[in-house]
Amino acid sequence: MGNEEAAIMNQAIWDIGDVADYSSKVQSGIDNLIDITDADIVVGGSPKDSVFTVDKVTLYKYRAITGAEDSQQEPILITYSLFGRYSMLDLQTDRSVVRNLLLKGHTVYIVDWGNPNKSDRWLSYDDYVGRYLSDCVDHICGAHNLEKISIFGVCEGGTFAACYAALNPDKVGSLILAVTPVDFHADQASPEPAKRGYLSAMMQKLGRQQLSDMIDAYGCLPGHLSGAVFREMTLMDSLKKYGVDLVDSVSGTKESALNFLRMEKWLLDRPHHPAEAAKQWLIDFYHENKLVQGTFEVNGEAILLQNLCMPVLNIFAKHDHIVPPAASKALRDQVPSDCHYSELELRAGHIGAFVSRNANAAISEAISNWIPALTRAPASTATSQAHSLDQRSA
Amino acid sequence: MGDLHAPFSGSWFEPARPSAPWDTTEHSFNTLMEHYERLVFSDDPDHDFPKLDTFMGFDLKLKAMTSAYMELMAAINQLNLLNVEAATAAFAEADLTSLELEPAKDRAESDWPQVIDTNIVEMQRSEAYLSAKSEYVTCLTRFQKQYRALLESFQEYNHMPTLSEYEDLSKTVHELKRDIWAMKKQQS
Structure with a gap:
């Protein structure tokens, strides 16, 4: 195998590993979202x-x-x-x-x-x-x-x-x-x-x-209008948050997914x-x-x-x-x-x-x-x- | 073969004959529609047509709301266009052919979003964007006003209280509450 072919093969292996990781995260995220109920996402819970x-x-x-x-x-x-x-x-x-x-x-x-x-x-x-x-x-x-x-x-x-x-x-x-x-x-x-x-x-x-x-x-x-203006001010962050970063945010442990969801619940609750x-x-x-x-x-x-x-x-x-x-x-x-x-x-x-x-x-x-x-x-x-x-x- | 969709437009090649009653009816209808379209689809947005009756009042409000909606869509498109221009400016200037695969991937994951974000932040403070935003606010307001006017017509004709009437009432209640609060403070 020539150097060029080896490089292509290495890249392909790397890509496959990447896809497998991503797939695993998606699975974890779905599991979390199925497991978590709206009642679990408590914001402002101090008595x-x-x-x-x-x-x-x-x-x-x-x-x-x-x-x-x-x-x-x-x-x-x-x-x-x-x-x-x-x-x-x-x-x-x-x-x-x-x-x-x-x-x-x-x-x-x-x-x-x-x-x-x-x-x-x-x-x-x-x-x-x-x-x-x-x-x-x-x-x-x-x-x-x-x-x-x-x-x-x-x-x-x-x-x-x-x-x-x-x-x-x-x-x-x-x-x-x-x-x-x-x-x-x-x-x-x-x-x-x-x-x-x-x-x-x-x-x-x-x-x-x-x-x-x-x-x-x-x-x-x-509230939805002021919320839209706030999102507009960090347009890329907003797009990434609900795009490429979403899988990372909801995957992992249930507690880490809850951290993300609590923040989102607060952000979307604009009077x-x-x-x-x-x-x-x-x-x-x-x-x-x-x-x-x-x-x-x-x-x-x-x-x-x-x-x-x-x-x-x-x-x-x-x-x-x-x-x-x-x-x-x-x-x-x-x-x-x-x-x-x-x-x-x-x-x-x-x-x-x-x-x-x-x-x-x-x-x-x-x-x-x-x-x-x-x-x-x-x-x-x-x-x-x-x-x-x-x-x-x- | 004559134009089937315009049976009355090709009469020049037919021999003259007396007008039939349906010709006259069709002609009258066309004339009526022509006048109606001239009135309803007038291009002059500033012309304040007389609200002659219930139908016309509602009709013109619907027309105004539709017009305002189109303007709002145009304003939103202008804002989107400026955002897309700012987001793609960095890519337009980059020489992608000189980039190798792995470094390009790294950049896509780290630098590019930052570059796009910086471009957008700068663009959002530009005169062009602020002017487009101002136009958007004007169009949004006009649309909301026309939408509200249309709904209030509907509410009035159907014996329902309107938001404007409700605002009158809530203002009175608000003033009364403030008076009572002030009186209580004076007494305590």
Whole structure:
């Protein structure tokens, strides 16, 4: 056999082995999908109790975990975005920011915004910040006989939290924001296209009336539409995920297939965004950048980030394609000069910040350290607790 | 043999004869259809036809929705075209003949998707793509509005509440809820 023939034969053998491997994976994937039921794909499974409801909004308190550390820190209220479900923070036992905080002994509350439909089209930030979030904070303060609590806001939930804290600084012991845009145009100056946020570029291109008409035509910002935009932003990843990578994702052990399916279940469960609040998000924030200009109002009161005088921890993700780091980091220049402000940059993406094992552990640790003690610790203590973070000099 | 599909168009070679009643009926029908088509299939999208009666109102809404749908499809195709162009640009520039089998396979599994992804990300920030996206949003909105208008006609004629009526009602309820909340806060 000549060298050329041997090379062809080797290639053929390699190909046959490859096909056999692939076939085995397909078989394993099919076995997993037959074995797994929808009820097996549990997202957000940490035990919790409903402690307060208003309209479609529910405030949950997570049950303490037996054997958890003893903590004497303020309760923490988590607010998530209206574009997804809060269960992202409790995706599964080994990737749960909520569970990590519970293990450290924290008292954890979370707001579930429910399933807004077209009857909720008039809900705006006046309602989400001025009524719902305000009522949740009052309820927790009342239940624990406290004057203030810590708030941890994620993405749009971070914007809710920042607005609330700016209006009610006396009720917020510390503010933690994660992947939260503040200056919605900050990323557009980057010379690298990939670092310029697609959402920001698109919303600036679209006119105010154009955006308003689109939302009015639907009576909301439909979940499937926002989901499609998110998939469009990572087009190749989306195509690979449901194409060549799918067999890898569902094959292997049942637990590894469940990891994939839990994430997919969460991604596909996108609630509709109420119309008026969606207009504020897309037009007032993304198109007109009102938050950093101090011209955004809730119930007629201007949101001034200069009012954020409580300790602020700002967490952002280096590879975030939805909220580029520059849009979050802009908060540094907005808070008052005497504010205890820290940043934590995670080597992750927008969602990976909460579900990848390393980022998940880092974010939980940072939050746990940032929450002040119940008996108000001096600001300097909070600073020393967060020694591992990039502390801005006051 | 005359054109069987156009029996009335070849009368020039036939001897003149008095008009038959069916000729007149056919002629009248054709004329009527001609006027109808001129009205319904008018190419002027901005012309706001008078909504004369129930039929015309529904009919024109159906026509507007169809037209909006065609425009939406065109806008989607434009976006797809730009995506495909960006995705294939790297392949168009590559000299595939110089690539050996094994390295080419490795590249296909690692580098190429990355190259395509980078191209698409850059393209999505381009003026051409953003303009196409803007056109898509305009077309999507127009289609949704026309679709909704058509359905609301149907709902009205069939004694069903429309989304617009529902929105009026929900706004009132929303304002009442806010008033009650404010009053409770004042009292507490």
